Amino acid sequence: xxxxxxxxxxxxxxxxxxxxxxxxxxxxxxxxxxxxxxxxxxxxxxxxxxxxxxxxxxxxxxxxxxxxxxxxxxxxxxxxxxxxxxxxxxxxxxxxxxxxxxxxxxxxxxxxxxx
Amino acid sequence: xxxxxxxxxxxxxxxxxxxxxxxxxxxxxxxxxxxxxxxxxxxxxxxxxxxxxxxxxxxxxxxxxxxxxxxxxxxxxxxxxxxxxxxxxxxxxxxxxxxxxxxxxxxxxxxxxxxx
Numbered sequence: 001x002x003x004x005x006x007x008x009x010x011x012x013x014x015x016x017x018x019x020x021x022x023x024x025x026x027x028x029x030x031x032x033x034x035x036x037x038x039x040x041x042x043x044x045x046x047x048x049x050x051x052x053x054x055x056x057x058x059x060x061x062x063x064x065x066x067x068x069x070x071x072x073x074x075x076x077x078x079x080x081x082x083x084x085x086x087x088x089x090x091x092x093x094x095x096x097x098x099x100x101x102x103x104x105x106x107x108x109x110x111x112x113x114x115x
Numbered sequence: 116x117x118x119x120x121x122x123x124x125x126x127x128x129x130x131x132x133x134x135x136x137x138x139x140x141x142x143x144x145x146x147x148x149x150x151x152x153x154x155x156x157x158x159x160x161x162x163x164x165x166x167x168x169x170x171x172x173x174x175x176x177x178x179x180x181x182x183x184x185x186x187x188x189x190x191x192x193x194x195x196x197x198x199x200x201x202x203x204x205x206x207x208x209x210x211x212x213x214x215x216x217x218x219x220x221x222x223x224x225x226x227x228x229x230x231x
């Protein structure tokens with residue numbers, strides 16, 4: 001089955017710094033998603049990407065869908081303490097044939113922001 | 116609007132006991148998922164229901180695990196008998212339709228299970 005490699009596993013940064021994390025896959029996906037999980041909560045969708053090459057922003061967050069459809073990155077600019085959490089990428093195949101659009105999640109990037 | 120509601124939020128149980136986790140999806144959502152999260156294996160899909168019918172249960176670890184969705188507003192995940200390696204956070208999630216592009220999956224706050 002598909003596997004996602006997400007890196008880095010963890011990051012310790014100072015408030016105000018920019019952050020970059022990425023996911024790579026051995027398989028092609030039709031959709032890339034980025035989720036954030038706050039401590040003690042469930043994951044929440046941050047950004048969804050639907051086309052190869054697509055670059056999408058959501059406030060201080062920017063994500064891109066790689067041209068090869070096998071990778072994606074997420075950037076956070078000017079980090080603040082509330083950015084702390086675990087960030088997950090997820091790849092999704094189009095529904096059809098034997099696929100129903102199941103999500104495959106990366107292992108997560110743990111982000112710590114020091115004030 | 117109420118999100119996905121899970122209970123209990125925390126449970127500590129002894130090995131061999133039966134554990135039942137409950138989920139109420141967002142009203143109107145017809146897709147429901149159970150995920151398990153551990154440090155070692157990350158987020159794993161256990162089972163996916165669409166219109167109360169199990170579509171994909173390939174992630175259910177073994178016969179000790181069972182899931183039901185008797186109606187559109189309620190689902191259970193049962194572990195019997197429980198083992199220490201079942202300790203994890205179990206998330207229920209729902210979606211307004213099949214997991215296609217554009218159908219966001221909304222997660223509950225999770226049930227934190229510890230089996231001692």
